[in-house]
Amino acid sequence: MEKYDVIVIGGGAGGLTVASGASSLGAKVALVEKGQYLGGDCLHVGCVPSKALIQAAKDSYRAKNKATKLGLHVSGEVDMKEVKKRVQASVSTIQKQDSDERFLNMGIDIYRGNGKFTSENTFMIKDTEIYGKRIIIATGSRPFVPKIEGLEEAGYWTNETLFQQEVLPKELLVLGGGPIGLELAQAMARLGSVVTVVEQKDSLLSTEDATIQKAAVKVLESELTFYLNAEVKKVEVQNDKKIVIVDKNGQQIKLAVDEILVAVGRLPNSDSLQLEKIGIEMDERGHILTNEKLQTNLSTIYAIGDVNGKFPFTHVAGEEGKTAVQNAVLGFPKKMKYDQIPWIIYTDPEIFHIGLTEQDAKEKRIAVSIYEIPLAEVDRFVADHEDRGLVKILTNSKGKIVGAHAFGKGAGDWMQTIVFAIAQNHKIGDLSQMVYPYPNHAAAIQRTADLY
Numbered sequence: 001m002e003k004y005d006v007i008v009i010g011g012g013a014g015g016l017t018v019a020s021g022a023s024s025l026g027a028k029v030a031l032v033e034k035g036q037y038l039g040g041d042c043l044h045v046g047c048v049p050s051k052a053l054i055q056a057a058k059d060s061y062r063a064k065n066k067a068t069k070l071g072l073h074v075s076g077e078v079d080m081k082e083v084k085k086r087v088q089a090s091v092s093t094i095q096k097q098d099s100d101e102r103f104l105n106m107g108i109d110i111y112r113g114n115g116k117f118t119s120e121n122t123f124m125i126k127d128t129e130i131y132g133k134r135i136i137i138a139t140g141s142r143p144f145v146p147k148i149e150g151l152e153e154a155g156y157w158t159n160e161t162l163f164q165q166e167v168l169p170k171e172l173l174v175l176g177g178g179p180i181g182l183e184l185a186q187a188m189a190r191l192g193s194v195v196t197v198v199e200q201k202d203s204l205l206s207t208e209d210a211t212i213q214k215a216a217v218k219v220l221e222s223e224l225t226f227y228l229n230a231e232v233k234k235v236e237v238q239n240d241k242k243i244v245i246v247d248k249n250g251q252q253i254k255l256a257v258d259e260i261l262v263a264v265g266r267l268p269n270s271d272s273l274q275l276e277k278i279g280i281e282m283d284e285r286g287h288i289l290t291n292e293k294l295q296t297n298l299s300t301i302y303a304i305g306d307v308n309g310k311f312p313f314t315h316v317a318g319e320e321g322k323t324a325v326q327n328a329v330l331g332f333p334k335k336m337k338y339d340q341i342p343w344i345i346y347t348d349p350e351i352f353h354i355g356l357t358e359q360d361a362k363e364k365r366i367a368v369s370i371y372e373i374p375l376a377e378v379d380r381f382v383a384d385h386e387d388r389g390l391v392k393i394l395t396n397s398k399g400k401i402v403g404a405h406a407f408g409k410g411a412g413d414w415m416q417t418i419v420f421a422i423a424q425n426h427k428i429g430d431l432s433q434m435v436y437p438y439p440n441h442a443a444a445i446q447r448t449a450d451l452y
C-alpha cells in the first residue's frame with residue numbers, strides 16, 4: 001500500500017490549497033478527485049462562470065440603459081451562445097492554473113475516482129487503497145433540490161446546468177433568494193429574461209446590515225419580481241410552459257414560465273465517503289463536524305470548505321486549507337477565526353460585508369458608533385452617474401472598527417482597504433490619514449472615516 005503524509009480528498013478551492021501547501025513543506029501528498037478536472041465548483045459551476053455571466057449581463061444592460069441616454073441606440077437580443085462561449089472561455093483560461101500537470105510537477109500523486117474510507121488512516125479509490133498519516137476532506141457541496149410535486153418531471157436548472165445553456169428563457173422562475181439566486185436572477189434579467197424570484201423567508205438579504213439591505217432590495221425590486229414568504233407547491237407542463245403553483249399566505253398564484261432555476265441552498269458532499277463506518281460525526285444535513293483546528297472527532301482526519309458547513313465561500317475554503325496544513329503537517333495548534341472574514345454579494349451594485357451589522361451589535365448589546373455616507377456625496381460616483389448606495393462603518397468607543405458594510409458600484413474591490421485596516425488593528429481615524437488619489441471610488445471610505 002502506497003503511504004503518504006497527507007491525503008487530500010477533493011481537488012477544489014480548499015483541497016488544492018492543502019495539496020500545494022503541504023507539498024511545498026516537503027510532505028508526500030496524494031490528491032483524490034472524482035471529476036475529470038481539478039478546480040472544483042468555484043471554477044467550473046460557481047464563482048467564475050457566475051461572475052463571467054454577471055459581467056456579460058452588466059455589459060449588455062449598460063449598453064441598453066446607459067449608452068442609449070447618450071444618443072447611441074442599441075437594439076436586438078443577447079445571443080446566449082455567445083454569452084456561453086465567453087463564460088466558458090473564462091473558465092478554461094483559469095483552468096490552466098489548476099491543471100493536473102501543475103500539481104504533478106509539485107510531486108503530488110493524483111488519484112481519479114469517488115473513493116471511500118476504510119479506516120481513519122486509509123482510503124480506497126476503485127481497487128487501490130492508500131495510507132495517509134493525515135487525511136483532509138475537501139469534497140465541497142452540491143445544489144439541494146427540494147421535493148416539489150412535478151418538479152423532476154418538468155425539469156429545472158441548477159448552477160451545475162445554467163452555464164451550459166444556449167437559449168435565454170423568456171420567463172424564468174428562480175427558486176430561492178439567497179446569494180446564488182439573487183446574483184443569477186439579476187444577471188438573467190439583464191440578459192433579457194423576465195425573472196420572478198420565489199423566496200420562503202419574509203425578507204431578502206437578512207444577514208446584511210438593515211440599511212444596506214433596504215438600499216439593495218430597492219434596486220433589486222426595480223429589476224425583478226419577488227414573492228416572499230412564498231412556497232412552490234406544484235409544477236406541471238402545459239403547452240411547453242412550466243406552470244408553477246406558488247402558495248403565498250394561503251393564496252395560490254399560478255405562474256407560467258419557460259424555465260426554473262433552483263437555488264435554495266447546498267448539500268455537503270459527505271454521503272459517499274462511508275464516514276459513518278469509521279465513526280466521523282456529522283450534523284443532520286451531513287456537514288462534517290470539526291473543532292477550531294478543523295479536526296474531526298477522529299484526530300487524523302480534518303474537514304475544510306463547504307463540506308464542514310461553516311462558511312461556504314472560496315476564500316474561506318482557502319484559509320481553512322492553510323490552517324489545516326499548519327495543523328496536519330507542521331503539528332501547530334492553529335485555530336481558524338471567522339470574525340474577520342469579509343464577503344461580497346455580486347449583485348450590481350455590489351454588497352460588501354465584514355464584521356458586525358447594526359442589528360448584530362444591538363442583539364449582542366455591544367455599544368457602537370455608526371458612521372455612514374451616501375455615495376451620492378462622493379464625487380467619483382456622481383461623475384460616473386452611478387451614485388446609488390452607501391458606506392457604513394461601525395466602531396467601538398475607542399474607534400476600533402467592528403463592522404463595515406457597503407452597497408455600491410465595485411464595493412467589493414474598494415472596501416478591501418477596510419479588510420486591511422481591521423486585520424492590522426487600525427482604527428477608523430487611520431482611514432482618514434492617508435492620501436486617496438482624487439477622485440477614486442475608495443474616497444468613499446475616507447469621507448466616512450472623516451465623520452469620526
Ligand SMILES: Cc1cc2nc3c(=O)[nH]c(=O)nc-3n(C[C@H](O)[C@H](O)[C@H](O)COP(=O)(O)OP(=O)(O)OC[C@H]3O[C@@H](n4cnc5c(N)ncnc54)[C@H](O)[C@@H]3O)c2cc1C
Pocket residue numbers: 009010011012013014015032033034035037038039040041042043045046047048050113114115138139140141159180269272273304305306307311312313314315316317346
Ligand atoms: C453559483 C455559485 C456562485 C458562487 N460564487 C462565489 C463567490 O463569488 N465567491 C465565493 O467566495 N464563493 C462563491 N461560491 C461558493 C464557492 O464555490 C464554494 O464555497 C467553494 O467552491 C468551496 O470550496 P471547496 O473546496 O469546499 O469545494 P469545491 O471547490 O467544490 O471542491 C470540491 C471538489 O471535491 C470533489 N469531490 C466531491 N466529492 C468527492 C469524492 N467523493 N471523492 C473525490 N472528490 C470529490 C469535487 O469534484 C470538487 O472538485 C459560489 C457557489 C456557487 C454555486
Ligand SMILES: NC(=O)c1ccc[n+]([C@@H]2O[C@H](COP(=O)([O-])OP(=O)(O)OC[C@H]3O[C@@H](n4cnc5c(N)ncnc54)[C@H](O)[C@@H]3O)[C@@H](O)[C@H]2O)c1
Pocket residue numbers: 146175176177178179180181183198199200201230231232263264265266311312313343344345346
Ligand atoms: N458572492 C458570493 O460569495 C457567493 C455567491 C453565491 C453563493 N455563495 C455561497 O453559496 C452558498 C449557497 O448559496 P444559496 O443561495 O444556494 O444558498 P442560501 O442558503 O444562502 O440561500 C438559499 C435561499 O433559499 C431560500 N429557500 C430555501 N428553501 C426554499 C424553498 N423551498 N422555496 C423558496 N426559497 C427557499 C432560503 O430561505 C434562502 O434564502 C451561500 O451561503 C454562499 O456562501 C457565495
